[in-house]
Amino acid sequence: MKSKVIGIVLIIIGIVMIAFNSFNFKTTEKVVDIGAIQITKEKDNPVAWSPIVGVVLLIGGIVVIVSSRKSDS
Template identity: 65%
Template sequence: MNTQGIGIVLIVIGVIMVAYNSFNFKTTEKVVDIGPIEISKEVDHPMAWSPILGIGLAIGGVVLLVAGKKK
């Protein structure tokens, strides 16, 4: 993949990371398992990152696009 393609991918990922700076996913964990009785609960796992990281990726993508056009 050339530098322009990587630059475009980085810009897209950076914009998405700025727009959506967190997401949640749920897992099911078993709490009690006594013979035929089984109790489970859903556990929420938040994933968050700084929007600065997305801005940095977008800027890096722009740099790669400019560097690829100079060649």
Template identity: 80%
Template structure:
């Protein structure tokens, strides 16, 4: 039963990785810090991955689900 749940989770992650192949997060960095004068800058940090990785996870999850059904029989 646990392998079926793991397979379903992997399939969901694979679908999400196909749908959303990147995301950004912002960080704030100090540029100048001279006593009372403080200047900061927001910087975008993109993280990207290939949709092929999502397809691989999707197929792997399906294989896990199918193999867990065969072992139950």
């Protein structure tokens, strides 16, 4: 039972990683801080991965589910 849940989670994560190859998040950094004057800058931080990682997770999830079915029999 636990193997099936792990397999399903791997499949879902694999599909999401194939559909979305990257995401961005923004952070603010102080550039100048002189008394009452503050200058900040927003910086984009991209996080990207290869879709191959999603395919590997998808195949791994399928293998885990198939192997758990064989061991249940």
